[in-house]
Amino acid sequence: RDASRLTSHIPSGVYHLATQGETSWHGLASEIFKQASQRQVTLSITPENIYGITTAQYPTPAQRPLNSRLALSKLERALGITLPTWQSQLALTLQEHLEHY
Numbered sequence: 001r002d003a004s005r006l007t008s009h010i011p012s013g014v015y016h017l018a019t020q021g022e023t024s025w026h027g028l029a030s031e032i033f034k035q036a037s038q039r040q041v042t043l044s045i046t047p048e049n050i051y052g053i054t055t056a057q058y059p060t061p062a063q064r065p066l067n068s069r070l071a072l073s074k075l076e077r078a079l080g081i082t083l084p085t086w087q088s089q090l091a092l093t094l095q096e097h098l099e100h101y
Contacts, residue, residue, distance in 0.1 A: 010078045016070035019086035026052030031087060035094050 023031070030047040037043060055064050072083055 015075040016072055017075060018070045018072060019089050020083050021085045022069050024052060031090060035091055
């Protein structure tokens with residue numbers, strides 16, 4: 001019920017929900033290690049030891065899209081919000097993990 005009240009004024013359609021920004025698997029892995037290091041987590045690997053590869057270098061039967069970024073502006077306009085960055089949400093997730101594990 002609360003969700004329907006929040007969204008009742010929004011036109012129907014397809015909306016993408018994700019965090020702001022874009023990255024690769026390499027960028028995500030590097031950022032995880034960077035943020036962990038900033039929190040004095042002892043690691044045997046550093047972001048400099050993580051190497052990216054291209055999709056062509058990772059053969060798989062499934063054909064991968066060259067661009068799979070989602071457009072968030074329609075949802076942000078409809079709700080009058082700005083979605084957070086993936087880096088900020090990673091920081092929250094990492095902090096929660098460190099507090100509980």
